[in-house]
Amino acid sequence: MTTEAIHDSHDNHDGEHHDHKMTGIKRWLLTTNHKDIGSMYLWFSFIMFLTGGAMAMVIRAELFQPGLQIVDPDFFNQMTTVHGLIMVFGAIMPAFTGLANWMIPMMVGAPDMALPRLNNWSFWILPFAFSILLASFFMEGGAPNFGWTFYAPLSTTYSNGSTAFFVFAVHIMGISSIMGAINIVVTIMNMRAPGMTYMKMPLFVWTFFITAYLLIAVMPVLAGTVTMVLTDTYFGTSFFDAAGGGDPVLFQHIFWFFGHPEVYIMILPAFGIVSTTIPAFSRKKLFGYSSMVYATASIAFLSFIVWAHHMFTTGMPLFGELFFMYCTMLIAVPTGVKVFNWVATMWRGAISFEVPMLFSIAFVILFTIGGFSGLMLALTPVDFQYHDTYFVVAHFHYVLVTGALFSIYAGAYYWLPKWTGFMFDETLAKAHFWCSLISVNLLFFPMHFLGLAGMPRRIPDYALQFADFNKWVSIGGFAFGLSQLIFLWVVIKCIKGGEKAPAKPWDGAEGLEWTVPSPAPYHTFETPPKID
Amino acid sequence: MSSKEYESYYVPAQSHWPIIGAVALFLIAIGAGKYVSVLKTGEASWGGYVLLFGIAMIIYMVWGWFSNVINESMAGKYSHQMDNSFKQGMSWFIFSEVMFFAAFFGALFYARMFSVPWLGGEANNAMTWEVLWPEFQATWPLIKTPDGTETTAMGWYGLPLINTILLLTSSVTAHFAHVSLEQNKRPQLKAWMWATVILGSVFLYLQVLEYQHAYADDMKLYLDSGIYGNTFFMLTGFHGMHVTLGTVMLITMLVRIYKGHFTPENHFAFKAASWYWHFVDVVWVFLFVFVYVL
Numbered sequence: 001m002t003t004e005a006i007h008d009s010h011d012n013h014d015g016e017h018h019d020h021k022m023t024g025i026k027r028w029l030l031t032t033n034h035k036d037i038g039s040m041y042l043w044f045s046f047i048m049f050l051t052g053g054a055m056a057m058v059i060r061a062e063l064f065q066p067g068l069q070i071v072d073p074d075f076f077n078q079m080t081t082v083h084g085l086i087m088v089f090g091a092i093m094p095a096f097t098g099l100a101n102w103m104i105p106m107m108v109g110a111p112d113m114a115l116p117r118l119n120n121w122s123f124w125i126l127p128f129a130f131s132i133l134l135a136s137f138f139m140e141g142g143a144p145n146f147g148w149t150f151y152a153p154l155s156t157t158y159s160n161g162s163t164a165f166f167v168f169a170v171h172i173m174g175i176s177s178i179m180g181a182i183n184i185v186v187t188i189m190n191m192r193a194p195g196m197t198y199m200k201m202p203l204f205v206w207t208f209f210i211t212a213y214l215l216i217a218v219m220p221v222l223a224g225t226v227t228m229v230l231t232d233t234y235f236g237t238s239f240f241d242a243a244g245g246g247d248p249v250l251f252q253h254i255f256w257f258f259g260h261p262e263v264y265i266m267i268l269p270a271f272g273i274v275s276t277t278i279p280a281f282s283r284k285k286l287f288g289y290s291s292m293v294y295a296t297a298s299i300a301f302l303s304f305i306v307w308a309h310h311m312f313t314t315g316m317p318l319f320g321e322l323f324f325m326y327c328t329m330l331i332a333v334p335t336g337v338k339v340f341n342w343v344a345t346m347w348r349g350a351i352s353f354e355v356p357m358l359f360s361i362a363f364v365i366l367f368t369i370g371g372f373s374g375l376m377l378a379l380t381p382v383d384f385q386y387h388d389t390y391f392v393v394a395h396f397h398y399v400l401v402t403g404a405l406f407s408i409y410a411g412a413y414y415w416l417p418k419w420t421g422f423m424f425d426e427t428l429a430k431a432h433f434w435c436s437l438i439s440v441n442l443l444f445f446p447m448h449f450l451g452l453a454g455m456p457r458r459i460p461d462y463a464l465q466f467a468d469f470n471k472w473v474s475i476g477g478f479a480f481g482l483s484q485l486i487f488l489w490v491v492i493k494c495i496k497g498g499e500k501a502p503a504k505p506w507d508g509a510e511g512l513e514w515t516v517p518s519p520a521p522y523h524t525f526e527t528p529p530k531i532d
Numbered sequence: 533m534s535s536k537e538y539e540s541y542y543v544p545a546q547s548h549w550p551i552i553g554a555v556a557l558f559l560i561a562i563g564a565g566k567y568v569s570v571l572k573t574g575e576a577s578w579g580g581y582v583l584l585f586g587i588a589m590i591i592y593m594v595w596g597w598f599s600n601v602i603n604e605s606m607a608g609k610y611s612h613q614m615d616n617s618f619k620q621g622m623s624w625f626i627f628s629e630v631m632f633f634a635a636f637f638g639a640l641f642y643a644r645m646f647s648v649p650w651l652g653g654e655a656n657n658a659m660t661w662e663v664l665w666p667e668f669q670a671t672w673p674l675i676k677t678p679d680g681t682e683t684t685a686m687g688w689y690g691l692p693l694i695n696t697i698l699l700l701t702s703s704v705t706a707h708f709a710h711v712s713l714e715q716n717k718r719p720q721l722k723a724w725m726w727a728t729v730i731l732g733s734v735f736l737y738l739q740v741l742e743y744q745h746a747y748a749d750d751m752k753l754y755l756d757s758g759i760y761g762n763t764f765f766m767l768t769g770f771h772g773m774h775v776t777l778g779t780v781m782l783i784t785m786l787v788r789i790y791k792g793h794f795t796p797e798n799h800f801a802f803k804a805a806s807w808y809w810h811f812v813d814v815v816w817v818f819l820f821v822f823v824y825v826l
């Protein structure tokens with residue numbers, strides 16, 4: 001069945017039939033256009049990234065030297081907590097949703113997302129949710145200080161006055177994620193152009209498809225978790241209190257049942273992005289497309305049965321320790337398949353090193369380092385030593401910063417010409433890449449050693465023997481923070497003008513998005529393209 | 533667009549409903565946040581008012597938004613493909629609701645299988661028991677918590693059993709209503725819908741009676757009566773809220789049926805409401821088995 005989109009324009013008759021967008025703020029508040037909404041998601045996530053980044057700067061400033069010098073310990077804890085919450089839920093996830101919004105309809109040849117009004121709602125909830133979270137800094141007792149994982153009883157018995165606001169902010173943010181995910185799933189299942197069978201979809205689309213399922217499955221569990229925290233704190237329940245028959249460890253089970261799939265929500269789309277850019281700049285087809293699809297699906301499946309690898313030291317029964325150890329190590333298999341496929345795609349390709357490719361190659365190498373440290377953490381006996389040390393911090397920053405974030409940069413540079421109609425400033429962008437690459441490793445690599453030497457995470461002060469490494473880590477941190485401003489500069493410059501971008505600026509690029517002009521017109525594929 | 537070679541996919545123009553909905557959720561969140569924060573101190577606050585205002589606003593939004601959708605649908609702007617989008621959207625929404633309940637069922641199973649027996653010294657927890665609460669008896673339902681809060685268990689016979697029968701019957705009547713709609717038998721459709729709505733409402737009424745029984749009579753079964761009371765009220769409470777929502781949906785459908793909406797081919801909203809109804813029924817079956825009977 002073929003379809004043609006009908007764009008409704010009853011409420012503005014400005015004559016321009018094909019570009020009937022409103023002007024000013026109203027355009028953004030009321031829009032149903034996937035490109036507008038995608039742009040808003042991307043800008044929002046970047047603002048959140050800078051906000052969370054500022055908090056990281058406070059953390060690194062405090063840790064520059066041993067001793068307490070800049071902030072008091074409670075405020076330090078608020079910084080680590082809100083930094084984590086903002087980066088996970090405010091920066092990485094919305095950035096991916098923004099990319100999904102912009103690219104998926106174009107990649108599958110659809111006129112828009114399947115449920116455009118719902119799409120607008122999903123986005124606009126986010127600024128409100130994060131305003132609440134940030135406003136809690138000004139409330140009595142300050143912002144949440146129990147870590148982004150809000151373990152009970154820190155978040156219940158010992159929490160400060162703003163916990164209820166935290167809970168409801170997470171609730172509405174979760175509503176936004178679920179609706180956004182439903183929209184992605186429905187768009188992919190129902191809006192593909194005729195002939196675009198599932199196994200012909202770009203891998204980018206596949207990874208978002210699977211990610212959206214993960215979101216629909218686990219965001220409600222997060223909602224349940226925060227609800228129990230709420231009732232334990234304010235209504236006298238004892239889900240997480242042994243005195244009433246509950247168990248604080250139950251909190252960790254429910255949280256990580258959400259939490260581990262959540263970390264894959266932040267990495268599967270990254271796999272999709274680099275699986276798009278690497279073939280484009282290697283001028284070869286993606287090696288092992290179908291194995292990539294199956295690997296993604298099996299990672300998603302396995303992510304539901306490994307959650308307790310975050311809980312090896314809670315005193316689980318031995319069988320639990322073994323089960324979760326082996327299942328976790330099993331994830332390395334499909335992950336390895338992916339890394340192998342990316343390398344095989346580059347093998348004997350005619351590679352050129354444009355900025356998106358630089359970020360993608362860095363992704364492959366550095367994400368693999370993060371995967372290896374994950375594998376080390378997955379070994380129950382050694383995790384007894386590594387758990388809650390800087391080694392864990394190093395691990396998850398390698399997978400999240402040089403993994404997820406770098407892939408977002410790769411994607412952003414890859415599609416910027418399509419979004420703005422102009423080529424970005426290559427020199428500046430390269431500066432952004434090299435500054436980021438060097439500083440990020442200075443920032444996170446020494447953390448491995450700090451962790452192995454026993455420096456605990458989430459502390460504002462530390463023993464003297466960790467001083468030297470911490471100094472270098474902080475310097476790397478400031479440098480990385482500053483380097484991200486270059487990106488802002490590149491983007492603004494690229495929006496303002498530059499060399500005109502052709503419809504397909506990368507000669508090896510494939511996909512429907514390159515068949516439309518740059519910048520992509522406000523409405524694309526009102527009549528579905530033919531796919532063979 | 534002139535030749536009808538293509539079926540059309542309707543992409544709505546700008547809409548102000550989503551932003552109204554976002555503001556409404558914002559108000560709900562801060563209102564509820566404030567309201568809950570001062571609950572213990574008993575201080576007066578703006579929380580409750582803002583919360584109520586937010587809820588009113590979201591009802592207004594749902595009303596306006598759905599009216600738009602209904603008008604578009606009645607104006608024939610939708611296609612078969614659009615219908616599919618709605619259906620898939622609704623199914624995945626219901627799936628997300630299933631996962632929400634799964635979290636609370638998870639808590640229930642964990643308490644029953646692990647935390648309560650462990651507090652009683654099972655597995656390798658003999659010392660926990662001996663040192664912390666040597667008086668504690670691990671039983672389910674947990675009628676005396678380690679810190680000594682006492683309560684009684686709600687039996688399954690009586691109200692819960694009647695409620696199970698009511699809800700299961702209502703699932704059947706909802707199904708017959710659907711069949712009647714598909715066969716275009718409007719009088720039967722109305723009758724079956726009335727039956728479903730009435731069964732649902734009676735269920736809710738009995739649920740209220742049960743809560744009164746738990747709180748007011750001698751049962752001493754409260755939300756804060758330890759893990760048994762916690763899981764009992766959170767599970768039945770959230771289920772009750774969902775039944776309420778489902779009943780409101782069914783009543784809306786009934787009104788629309790009287791207005792002459794829906795055709796045997798085209799009745800997405802009706803389907804969605806009935807799926808939702810079947811979903812709350814299935815959840816109840818699990819509740820009945822795991823919260824009441826076992």
Ligand code: HEM
Binds near residue numbers: 371377378386388396
């Ligand atoms: C090869 C795959 C991976 C393995 C085997 C693995 C294993 C682990 C283990 C065992 C821990 C717990 C360490 C501890 O607390 O003692 C952990 C923590 C963590 N991992 Fe991974 N991981 C993998 C990939 C990823 C990916 C792809 C992400 C995200 C994109 C990620 C994000 C995290 C985060 C955020 C934490 C720390 C959570 C916290 O306690 O705050 N991991 N990982």
Ligand SMILES: [Cu+2]
Binds near residue numbers: 260306307309
């Ligand atoms: Cu994990």
